[in-house]
Amino acid sequence: MSVKKIGVYICECGGNISDFVDTERLRIEIAKEKDVDSSMVNMFTCSDAGQQKVIEDIKEKHLDGIVVASCSPKLHLGTFRAMAKRAGLNEYQYTQVNLREQCSWAHTHDMQKATKKGLRLIRAGIAKTLNSKPLKKLRVKTLPHVLVIGAGMAGMRAALSLSDIGISVHVIEKEPEVGGMTKRWGKMFPRNKNGYELVEKLETELKKRDNIELLTNAELVEKDGHIGDFSVKIQVKKDHFFSLKVGCIIVSTGFETYTPTKGEFGYGLPGIVTLPEFEELLAQTDDGSKMISYNKKQIKSICYIYCVGSRQNKMMGESAHQYCSRYCCSATVNTSNQVHEIDQTINQFHLYRDIRTYGKYELLYTKSLEEGSLYFRYDEEYPPSVSFENNTCTVVVKDSLTGNQNIKMNCDLVVLVTGMIPRTNKQLANVLKIPIGQDGFFNEIHPKLRPVETVVDGVFIAGSCQGPKNLSESVASSMAAVAKSAALLLKGYVNLEPLVAEVDPNLCEWCGECLKACPYNAIQITEIENKKIAEVVPILCKGGGVCVPACPSQAISVKGYTNTQISSMIESLAKNVDIIDEETNEEKKTS
Amino acid sequence: MITTNTDSQKNEKIVTINCQFLNQMKLGSEFNATACINCGTCTAICPMEINLLPRQLFRYVLIGAEEKVLENVNNIYSCLLCRMCEENCPAGVHIAENVRSLRTYINREVYGLSRS
Ligand SMILES: Cc1cc2nc3c(=O)[nH]c(=O)nc-3n(C[C@H](O)[C@H](O)[C@H](O)COP(=O)(O)OP(=O)(O)OC[C@H]3O[C@@H](n4cnc5c(N)ncnc54)[C@H](O)[C@@H]3O)c2cc1C
Ligand code: SF4
Ligand code: SF4
Ligand code: SF4
Numbered sequence: 086m087s088v089k090k091i092g093v094y095i096c097e098c099g100g101n102i103s104d105f106v107d108t109e110r111l112r113i114e115i116a117k118e119k120d121v122d123s124s125m126v127n128m129f130t131c132s133d134a135g136q137q138k139v140i141e142d143i144k145e146k147h148l149d150g151i152v153v154a155s156c157s158p159k160l161h162l163g164t165f166r167a168m169a170k171r172a173g174l175n176e177y178q179y180t181q182v183n184l185r186e187q188c189s190w191a192h193t194h195d196m197q198k199a200t201k202k203g204l205r206l207i208r209a210g211i212a213k214t215l216n217s218k219p220l221k222k223l224r225v226k227t228l229p230h231v232l233v234i235g236a237g238m239a240g241m242r243a244a245l246s247l248s249d250i251g252i253s254v255h256v257i258e259k260e261p262e263v264g265g266m267t268k269r270w271g272k273m274f275p276r277n278k279n280g281y282e283l284v285e286k287l288e289t290e291l292k293k294r295d296n297i298e299l300l301t302n303a304e305l306v307e308k309d310g311h312i313g314d315f316s317v318k319i320q321v322k323k324d325h326f327f328s329l330k331v332g333c334i335i336v337s338t339g340f341e342t343y344t345p346t347k348g349e350f351g352y353g354l355p356g357i358v359t360l361p362e363f364e365e366l367l368a369q370t371d372d373g374s375k376m377i378s379y380n381k382k383q384i385k386s387i388c389y390i391y392c393v394g395s396r397q398n399k400m401m402g403e404s405a406h407q408y409c410s411r412y413c414c415s416a417t418v419n420t421s422n423q424v425h426e427i428d429q430t431i432n433q434f435h436l437y438r439d440i441r442t443y444g445k446y447e448l449l450y451t452k453s454l455e456e457g458s459l460y461f462r463y464d465e466e467y468p469p470s471v472s473f474e475n476n477t478c479t480v481v482v483k484d485s486l487t488g489n490q491n492i493k494m495n496c497d498l499v500v501l502v503t504g505m506i507p508r509t510n511k512q513l514a515n516v517l518k519i520p521i522g523q524d525g526f527f528n529e530i531h532p533k534l535r536p537v538e539t540v541v542d543g544v545f546i547a548g549s550c551q552g553p554k555n556l557s558e559s560v561a562s563s564m565a566a567v568a569k570s571a572a573l574l575l576k577g578y579v580n581l582e583p584l585v586a587e588v589d590p591n592l593c594e595w596c597g598e599c600l601k602a603c604p605y606n607a608i609q610i611t612e613i614e615n616k617k618i619a620e621v622v623p624i625l626c627k628g629g630g631v632c633v634p635a636c637p638s639q640a641i642s643v644k645g646y647t648n649t650q651i652s653s654m655i656e657s658l659a660k661n662v663d664i665i666d667e668e669t670n671e672e673k674k675t676s
Numbered sequence: 677m678i679t680t681n682t683d684s685q686k687n688e689k690i691v692t693i694n695c696q697f698l699n700q701m702k703l704g705s706e707f708n709a710t711a712c713i714n715c716g717t718c719t720a721i722c723p724m725e726i727n728l729l730p731r732q733l734f735r736y737v738l739i740g741a742e743e744k745v746l747e748n749v750n751n752i753y754s755c756l757l758c759r760m761c762e763e764n765c766p767a768g769v770h771i772a773e774n775v776r777s778l779r780t781y782i783n784r785e786v787y788g789l790s791r792s
Contacts, residue, residue: 386695432695454710457702459739481690486714487735494693 088150088178088215092123093207094139096130096155098185105189107200111154114664115207120215122146131161136168143172150174150217152210154182154203175219177583177645182210201662208657216650222580223623227313228332229253229574234305234513237265238556239548239563240337241287244297246567252574253296255329257303257319263288265339266549269361271368273556274419274449281368283556308334308516311624312543313579332574333543335566336519336527337559338510340549343394343406343503350390350501351471355380356478359393359503360417367423376428379498384431386496387424388480389417390469391437395504398465408524410504411553415446417502418453425456433458434494436469436482462486471499505553517544518605526552537566540627542581545569584645585626586633592640593618599632599641608632691741698740700781709734709774711767718761718771726751730761730771737778745778749786752778 093115097103108126116124123146127135130153143151151174153165158181166176184203192199229252233240236258244254262268263284270280291297300321307318310330318328342361345352352359356379358366370377377384391414397405414437421433435458442450454460461484463469469482478499484492507525514521519539522528527546530538537545547563548554554562573579586599586607595617600608607625610617619641630643642648718730728751736744745752755775762771783789 430699432698434693461739483688484739487691487739487741488732491688491690492693492739492741493690495695 088217089120090122090146090148090150091120091211091214092139092143092146092148092151093121093211094130094151094153095124095126095207096153096184097126097128098156099129102155102185102189105193105196105199106184106203107196110200110665111203111207114204118208118211121211122148130155131164139168140172143174148174150178150214152180152182152207152214154184154207154210156185157183177220178214178217180210180214180217182206197665201665204662204665205658205660208660209654212653212657213650216647216653217645220583220644223583225311225313225579225581225624227574227576227578228330230331231570231574232257232317232329232331232334234334234336235265235338235550236263236299237337237339237548238267238283238287239339239559240335241291242560243335243337243547243563243567245287245290245294246564247570248294248296250571252571254298255331256291256297256299257305258299258301259304261301263299263301267556269368270364272423274415275445279368305513305516313573315543333545333570334517335545335547335563335570336513336517336550337548337563338508338513338550340505340553341508343506345393345501345503350393350469351473351478351499352501354471354473354478356473356497357471357499357501359501360413360420361503363500364420367420370427372427374427377424377431382497384497386432386434386494387498387500388434388436388478388494388496389421389500389502391417391435391502393501393503394506396438406504406506406524408553409441411441412555413502413504414441415449415555418442418449421453421458422449422456434496435460436463436480437461438463438465460486461492505549508550517541519544519546524552526550537562537569543573581624582628583623584628584643585623586621586628586630586641586643588619588621589640590618592638594638594640595619596637598635598637602631602635604629604631691744693740694742695740697742701737701740709738709769712769713767715766717764717766721760721764723758723760724754724756726754734769734774746786749782752782
């Protein structure tokens with residue numbers, strides 16, 4: 086059923102469009118087009134009143150397809166689809182023409198030419214609607230079962246919360262033990278709870294739950310299926326494999342800490358350690374011992390060098406870690422407060438670039454100042470130098486707080502405050518196809534509005550695998566992933582966009598080109614009347630259309646963007662628009 | 677001896693931190709200059725136009741740069757203790773009090789004078 090009676094609604098966008106494009110003139114010309122049964126100019130089509138007017142017009146004239154020439158579909162595609170639906174139309178027989186971003190805003194200097202371009206764009210929209218077919222959303226059933234990958238704090242917390250809601254969980258951890266990084270730490274900011282104790286608490290709780298299955302030494306090796314119904318294959322130890330069906334997947338695989346290159350700030354020399362190494366030392370130091378020893382030597386002075394492996398200059402090349410690691414200022418300041426608690430006579434020097442103890446953690450910084458920690462500020466261009474002689478480390482820093490003078494300090498221990506870096510997880514990234522951001526961490530769809538969803542439907546990311554996060558931030562994002570998973574699974578089904586590829590069995594010769602082109606494994610082979618042809622699994626297809634140009638027989642096309650639609654749009658775009666140069670009859674009359 | 681990243685310090689003077697001095701000043705604890713915000717009011721207002729800015733002096737004391745303090749003994753004794761600066765310091769640093777406690781230290785350590 087293709088469209089025969091079309092309504093075209095041109096929006097002024099309160100002047101945003103009509104100040105630069107002659108909207109009324111466009112309406113007059115569009116009204117002359119074949120198949121256009123109604124045309125209208127509105128000041129704000131998206132307003133309630135504007136939408137109501139359009140709906141009445143559609144019903145009154147018994148239209149079966151519409152075009153709205155307004156802003157970018159990014160803004161109002163959903164709005165106008167819903168409007169079309171309320172008017173009794175199929176929402177996929179609506180086309181949005183971007184007359185604002187792609188016309189009026191781009192051509193503010195020449196109204197006549199902009200109007201001509203507008204005419205072309207709207208004609209193309211009409212052609213697209215004319216050749217559209219009614220489509221139905223794909224409905225998929227969801228299984229109330231989740232796979233959590235990585236049993237750090239983020240993963241364990243997610244599993245427990247899902248279990249609370251009544252959703253069963255499989256947690257897989259690639260190490261022999263759970264707890265991730267946190268199990269290595271002693272007193273953690275902000276409340277000074279021991280990291281290893283926090284881990285123990287969650288682990289005990291996890292093991293009590295009937296609806297949580299925890300597997301250590303386990304990794305994901307294969308994933309098939311789609312949102313709501315994934316089949317996953319898990320490898321336990323070297324030789325044991327088993328399969329599982331889950332409705333969605335939460336990835337909480339965490340981070341790695343930066344390891345300085347040999348010689349970077351003296352790393353490799355005795356007495357020079359990283360923050361994680363120092364924190365492990367502290368976690369093993371008895372609170373009551375009143376002293377800290379390193380290599381059997383009592384520590385009397387410590388120098389911390391901040392931002393090691395973070396905020397690197399982009400001149401260092403693509404691998405530079407340009408971001409701030411977020412956790413380390415607060416963690417270091419907190420650590421120095423712990424040191425002070427154990428032994429008040431230890432002198433502590435902090436060499437920083439900027440102190441970023443944001444939010445409530447500022448209090449930790451104030452405390453450390455009160456306790457006598459000394460702060461020195463260095464510029465990125467003049468990193469401190471570190472040397473080792475006579476059993477002590479010597480650090481020289483060009484301190485901008487002392488008029489850029491070089492200050493030398495001797496200390497028993499130098500702590501390099503190393504940042505967070507993305508974990509190398511090639512196999513997992515390959516299996517799940519989660520996009521990786523410029524910084525190397527897993528990428529969400531939208532950092533503000535869709536912070537834990539990925540472009541792979543049904544795969545969520547949580548915790549520090551997304552980017553540097555402290556513990557409370559890691560857990561907060563894992564709770565967000567729980568909420569998204571539960572919302573998806575408890576409803577029982579999901580609706581998906583039907584704009585997916587489709588094969589014309591008459592044209593397909595099964596050459597396999599589309600299968601090679603498809604990045605989502607959405608093409609499979611099937612047989613109709615003894616003829617091998619390609620078949621699209623609609624649920625897996627993202628409608629990206631990479632397969633379309635690959636097909637030598639033009640047998641495959643994407644619904645809503647079919648070959649007929651696209652070629653008719655191109656023809657319409659190319660049609661003559663000189664008519665705009667001529668005066669209209671009305672203009673002739675008035676002049 | 678092994679050294680890294682030394683380029684920036686070539687041919688430049690280096691001030692060394694003396695932990696003993698640092699601890700002495702900390703223990704004395706009458707000396708308090710951490711609140712200083714480096715605004716320069718004290719410098720602008722000082723009737724003696726003392727060469728060494730109080731805030732620089734305080735920084736030297738704070739970080740335990742004893743050599744710098746000793747270099748500036750004359751400046752420290754030029755202060756009138758008039759408290760003009762202290763009255764006007766927006767951060768409430770006890771400037772004159774600090775100078776006084778520094779003099780106590782110098783009297784003891786440099787001139788060998790002790791209170792008892
Ligand atoms: C030195 C240091 C001190 C810190 N101090 C504090 C502090 O005081 N306060 C604070 O709030 N935060 C602190 N943090 C930050 C805190 O450690 C992190 O926020 C937290 O560990 C993040 O938890 P996570 O679960 O996201 O990741 P992780 O702890 O890294 O856990 C990830 C887990 O996933 C597993 N995994 C990885 N890949 C796979 C795979 N392919 N398959 C299966 N499993 C996999 C890993 O083995 C690991 O167990 C500190 C960090 C450092 C480095
Ligand atoms: S949190 Fe602090 S130490 Fe860490 S990278 Fe950012 S500024 Fe540097
Ligand atoms: S590329 Fe075209 S002809 Fe070849 S298998 Fe795919 S749909 Fe069929
Ligand atoms: S007036 Fe006070 S705050 Fe300002 S520089 Fe002098 S001592 Fe510091």
